[in-house]
Amino acid sequence: MIAKRTPEQQQALLAVAHEGEYWRPxxxxxxxxxxxRTPTKGGAAFWGCSNYPRCKSRLPMAAAMR
Known part of the structure; x- marks a missing residue:
């Protein structure tokens, strides 16, 4: 559907998609x-909610592509 848009419309959609910290989950x-977050007792880094301890949501952090 995006490919059917005009170049101007595509650029506007891209600008919206890249607003803020789009790379951070x-x-x-x-x-x-x-x-x-980094575990205090060692281990792999992960994404943790800033509302901890009220919210304990976590996501594993993908390894950097080389």
Whole structure:
């Protein structure tokens, strides 16, 4: 559907898609951006909700592509 739009419309959609911190995941429970967390006892980094401890939502952090 996007390909059927004019170049101007496509550019406007791209601008909306890239607003804010689009690269940072959003908490499915709270709707707030997740923060990068590192376990205190070691382990892999993960995305954790900034409303912790009220919200304990977590997402694994994808490994960097090389």
């Amino acid at each position: 959003t908490c499915a429970s709270c709707g707030i951006k997740l923060l990068e």
